[in-house]
Amino acid sequence: MSGLLGARTCPGPGEASDLKSPLGAKFREPLTEGRFQQLFGDAEQEPELPAEARLTRLWRWRARACSGPGAWRLLLARLPPLRWLPRYRWRAWLLGDAVAGVTVGIVHVPQGMAFALLTSVPPVFGLYTSFFPVLIYTLLGTGRHLSTGTFAVLSLMTGSAVERLVPEPLGGNLSGIEREQLDAQRVGAAAAVAFGSGALMLGMFALQLGVLATFLSEPVVKALTSGAALHVLVSQLPSLLGLPLPRQIGCFALFKTLAAVLMALPRSSPAELTISALSLALLLPVKELNVRFRDRLPTPIPGEIVMVLLASVLCFTSSLDTRYNVQIVGLLPGGFPQPLLPNLAELPRILADSLPMALVTFAVSASLASIYADKYSYTIDSNQELLAHGVSNLVSSLFSCFPNSATLATTSLLVDAGGNTQLAGLFSCAIVLSVLLWLGPFFYYLPKAVLACINISSMRQMFFQMQELPQLWRISRVDFAVWMVTWVAVVTLSVDLGLAIGVVFSMMTVVCRTQRVRCLALGLAEGTELYRPLRENHKLLQVPGLCILSYPTPLYFGTRGQFRHNLEWHLGLGEGGKETPKTDGPPDAVAEPVRVVVLDCSGVTFADAAGAREVVQLASRCQDAGIHLLLAQCNVSVLGTLTQAGLLDRVTPEQLFVSVQDAAAHALERLESAGPKTCTVWV
Numbered sequence: 001m002s003g004l005l006g007a008r009t010c011p012g013p014g015e016a017s018d019l020k021s022p023l024g025a026k027f028r029e030p031l032t033e034g035r036f037q038q039l040f041g042d043a044e045q046e047p048e049l050p051a052e053a054r055l056t057r058l059w060r061w062r063a064r065a066c067s068g069p070g071a072w073r074l075l076l077a078r079l080p081p082l083r084w085l086p087r088y089r090w091r092a093w094l095l096g097d098a099v100a101g102v103t104v105g106i107v108h109v110p111q112g113m114a115f116a117l118l119t120s121v122p123p124v125f126g127l128y129t130s131f132f133p134v135l136i137y138t139l140l141g142t143g144r145h146l147s148t149g150t151f152a153v154l155s156l157m158t159g160s161a162v163e164r165l166v167p168e169p170l171g172g173n174l175s176g177i178e179r180e181q182l183d184a185q186r187v188g189a190a191a192a193v194a195f196g197s198g199a200l201m202l203g204m205f206a207l208q209l210g211v212l213a214t215f216l217s218e219p220v221v222k223a224l225t226s227g228a229a230l231h232v233l234v235s236q237l238p239s240l241l242g243l244p245l246p247r248q249i250g251c252f253a254l255f256k257t258l259a260a261v262l263m264a265l266p267r268s269s270p271a272e273l274t275i276s277a278l279s280l281a282l283l284l285p286v287k288e289l290n291v292r293f294r295d296r297l298p299t300p301i302p303g304e305i306v307m308v309l310l311a312s313v314l315c316f317t318s319s320l321d322t323r324y325n326v327q328i329v330g331l332l333p334g335g336f337p338q339p340l341l342p343n344l345a346e347l348p349r350i351l352a353d354s355l356p357m358a359l360v361t362f363a364v365s366a367s368l369a370s371i372y373a374d375k376y377s378y379t380i381d382s383n384q385e386l387l388a389h390g391v392s393n394l395v396s397s398l399f400s401c402f403p404n405s406a407t408l409a410t411t412s413l414l415v416d417a418g419g420n421t422q423l424a425g426l427f428s429c430a431i432v433l434s435v436l437l438w439l440g441p442f443f444y445y446l447p448k449a450v451l452a453c454i455n456i457s458s459m460r461q462m463f464f465q466m467q468e469l470p471q472l473w474r475i476s477r478v479d480f481a482v483w484m485v486t487w488v489a490v491v492t493l494s495v496d497l498g499l500a501i502g503v504v505f506s507m508m509t510v511v512c513r514t515q516r517v518r519c520l521a522l523g524l525a526e527g528t529e530l531y532r533p534l535r536e537n538h539k540l541l542q543v544p545g546l547c548i549l550s551y552p553t554p555l556y557f558g559t560r561g562q563f564r565h566n567l568e569w570h571l572g573l574g575e576g577g578k579e580t581p582k583t584d585g586p587p588d589a590v591a592e593p594v595r596v597v598v599l600d601c602s603g604v605t606f607a608d609a610a611g612a613r614e615v616v617q618l619a620s621r622c623q624d625a626g627i628h629l630l631l632a633q634c635n636v637s638v639l640g641t642l643t644q645a646g647l648l649d650r651v652t653p654e655q656l657f658v659s660v661q662d663a664a665a666h667a668l669e670r671l672e673s674a675g676p677k678t679c680t681v682w683v
Contacts, residue, residue: 030662030669033639034653078387080142084421093420100419101427103299104147104410108134108428109435110304111150111410111458113329113443114451117239118155118232119402120162120247121187123451124332124440126150131432132396133404138425140388142380143369145419147410147428148392151364152458153228154357154403156235157495158190160249161353165189165346168246189350190402192342196354197403198393201362201386210382216363219472219483220502222465224360225408227490227498229462230254232455237261239452240276242269242327251493271324272449275311279453282307287460294416304454308446315445327448332440339398356496357403361389365406372415409458478513482506517553519566522600522660531600531660544592546667547571548660552603555611555638563614571597573621594627596667600660602633612645619650628670630655632663 031039076082108130116126130149137148166185168174174182204212234254238245243264248256286303294300320326362385369380393403414424435443473480485505490498522531523540531548534540549570553559567573571594607615622629629651634642639656657663 030666031658032654032662033634033656033658036658077381077384079139080384081139081422084144088421088423093423096418096420097424098427099299100414100417101424102431103302103417104414104419104424105428105431106302106305107410107413108149108432110308110451110454112432113446114454114458115150115152115155116402117448117451118152118159118235118455119190120159121190121402122183123329123443124436125187125190125400125402127332127432127436128337128399129396129401129404131429131436132399132401133392134425134432135429136392136395137388138422138429140384140391141369141422142384142388143365143372143406144378144421145372145376145411145415146365146369146406146422147414147419147425148365148389148406149404149410150402151361151405151407152232152455152462153225153360153364153495154405156228156231157353157357157360158193158402159235159247160253160494161193161350162186162189163247163249165349187400188343189346191340191397191400192344192346193350193353193357194393194397194401194403195342196347196350197358197361198390198395198397200354200358201390202394204358204362205383205386205390208383210366210386212359212362215503215507216359216367217479217482217506218367219479220486220499220506221363221367222468223483223486223502224490224495224499225364225462226465227487228495229459230491231495232459234258234261236452236455238264239327239448240273240456241265242272242449243267251497253494254491269324269326271320271326272447275320275326275447275449276453279307279311279450280457282310283453283457284460287457290416299417300413304457307450307454308443311450312443312446315447320447321445329443329446329448329451332436332443334437334440336436337400340400342397353496356499360499361393361403361405362386364408365389368406368408368411372411408461412461478509482509511558514553515559515562517551517559517562519563519570520550520552521570522548522550524664529661543668543671545595545671546598546664547594547596548598548600548664550600550603555604555607555614557608557610560610560614563611564618567618570594571622571625571627573625596628596630596670597622598630598632598660598663598667600632601635601638602660604634604638607638607641609641609645612641612647615642616645616647616650619647623650628655628667630657630663630667632657632660 109127112126112130113123114126116123116129119126133148137146141148166182166189168182204210231254234257235247237243237257238261241261243261245257245260245264248254248260283303286301286306290297290300290303315321315326315328321328366380366382366385369385373380389405393401396404469480469483472483482502482505486498486502489501492498493501520533520535523534523542524530525532526539526541531550532540533550534542547570549567551563551566555563619629631642631651634656657666
């Protein structure tokens with residue numbers, strides 16, 4: 001049943017019900033939508049312009065946009081340094097940006113080479129990917145604290161695509177020339193994937209699809225990165241143990257790799273196993289020290305670069321590469337590669353790989369940028385981020401780079417080291433540039449097992465995301481289910497399929513929750529003008545014959561059946577005709593047939609054609625059953641859709657009210673005019 005506007009008592013024998021006096025003393029005259037528009041509506045709205053006038057206005061707007069001031073505004077929007085560089089506080093920020101940039105650049109060198117192995121390309125191309133994308137994002141990005149470059153998840157996804165497009169021959173014993181040709185083909189495939197993902201992000205920017213980041217929820221992104229970290233760990237086991245095993249790709253690749261490693265375990269290299277154990281014994285404690293004492297350390301301890309230098313010196317002095325056949329990095333070519341357009345014939349084949357990479361790039365980068373933007377009180381432009389990462393991947397692919405994005409580890413490192421603006425990226429580029437031009441020969445004897453250990457140690461932060469699961473279970477069981485489904489799909493199948501399953505499952509939870517919403521019967525809380533659900537533990541007021549219902553969800557094709565069922569249940573409109581209405585009040589309350597129903601539409605944010613037709617059918621059924629239907633608080637969009645569906649053929653404009661209070665006051669007057677049977681019931 002429903003509520004009333006004021007506290008009333010049932011009239012005794014021989015007494016006439018007098019419900020107007022308290023209403024008249026407390027409330028104004030009820031306002032319908034039409035009356036509200038007459039008093040406060042569109043008196044000052046501009047008249048509808050003819051088509052020629054609208055076209056003329058559009059041309060004038062475009063002319064202003066193409067003028068000098070319009071071009072300058074566009075330039076400011078597309079080149080963020082023009083906005084923040086004039087306001088740069090050189091004395092306060094320059095030292096922090098320099099220290100943070102140098103620190104991140106030192107980490108970029110070993111991590112870039114390590115992630116290149118994940119991508120199945122030579123290590124030097126990881127250095128290229130740590131230089132060009134960082135430089136481009138410094139010029140185009142809006143995330144002041146964001147660090148871009150090689151990212152383990154994208155490197156793993158790219159490596160799977162490269163292995164599928166350019167598989168290694170079955171024999172495995174390749175000559176030097178054949179190995180160079182195979183590497184060149186794989187570099188071209190990785191660059192083509194970067195070109196495709198960059199082109200897709202530029203297309204998303206042209207369509208202003210920055211809002212798509214909202215569809216990749218936080219549980220999906222965290223489960224994706226945690227599951228991918230496990231893939232990275234397992235994929236590096238052959239390098240840790242010195243086992244020359246082919247890389248497994250496709251579904252169940254993680255389990256195939258584990259089975260192959262277990263079968264080949266007796267053939268592992270003791271020398272590389274020792275190097276891996278010593279490297280992890282150094283890297284993992286240093287990572288823990290950097291986390292625990294981040295507030296006390298002026299700069300994080302560069303454990304990766306120390307490990308690289310120690311391992312290179314040990315391998316050179318002990319001749320581990322010749323005596324024990326330890327795999328080393330070899331010669332890093334100096335300078336930069338010649339700009340080369342990727343093979344466009346490969347684009348149709350790599351489109352299915354480029355799309356999930358573009359989504360992962362944008363989702364991780366936008367979420368990281370938003371976190372630090374909220375922390376340091378500035379804003380980012382999601383569409384400009386699409387442009388920055390799209391241009392970064394597209395242009396860097398011309399220099400044989402593989403896909404890149406913002407990185408979790410180096411972004412946190414940049415913030416901890418005192419970075420303030422995008423200028424830190426220039427100092428990071430300077431470090432990588434010095435390695436490419438002069439310091440490359442020093443890494444000749446670096447064992448590849450050390451790079452595998454760097455890959456594993458960099459996944460530490462992603463593994464620890466699983467510690468948030470108990471708290472997520474307490475906050476939202478649905479988000480916990482989304483996290484677990486995505487993680488299981490990523491680990492069991494593959495990263496790209498797991499991402500697709502996670503997004504679909506996340507969206508399905510939203511749809512299911514909208515379909516499970518119940519239509520609530522409302523009553524008036526004592527001494528207030530607030531309407532609350534009758535099932536709540538409050539003293540609420542009901543009026544026999546009056547029903548106030550709230551439907552707090554969008555009305556579309558997926559919810560129309562639930563909407564019809566709820567209204568039939570509350571109003572007693574069964575298939576066989578008028579039935580006894582149900583009540584949410586006390587069990588001993590006498591159910592009286594509903595004569596007036598107020599439908600609160602404030603929770604209906606939108607309605608499609610199917611939902612609007614359902615409301616029209618409800619109005620028709622109420623009219624046949626002798627029930628007076630009133631609609632309250634319909635927003636402009638919903639009201640327009642209902643009108644186009646023919647609602648005004650079933651109800652009059654006087655049945656549309658601006659608030660539940662106005663509709664309830666009108667309903668009370670209508671019930672009073674019908675006779676003295678109305679009484680109030682406190683529940």
